[in-house]
Amino acid sequence: MTSQQQPSRPLREVKPDILSIDGHQFHINYGVPQHITDRLLGLLDEDERVRYEDIPDDLKEYEILPSSQETEASERRSGPSAANSSGGT
DSSP, X not given: OOSOOOOOXXXXXXOOSEEEETTEEEEOSTTSOHHHHHHHHHHHHXXXXXXXXXXXXXXXXXXXXXXXXXXXXHHHHHOHHHHHHTTOO
């Protein structure tokens, strides 16, 4: 034998962390409130061809943006105190 065979273990379920809607990607599950994830997933349940324009603005806050825009969106979600505590002015 060249290697020991590991005992077979079932894989645990892993939830997705990104959802794509109309060419835009959104954070879901990990670090996102469950009600936000549920609403984003619900948009696809209602209509698989949902358009970006149909997504409510409060859900667009979870869109994955280029890094500079992502920092700004994160600060908007967590409030001004988060920016101040990280050394921002």
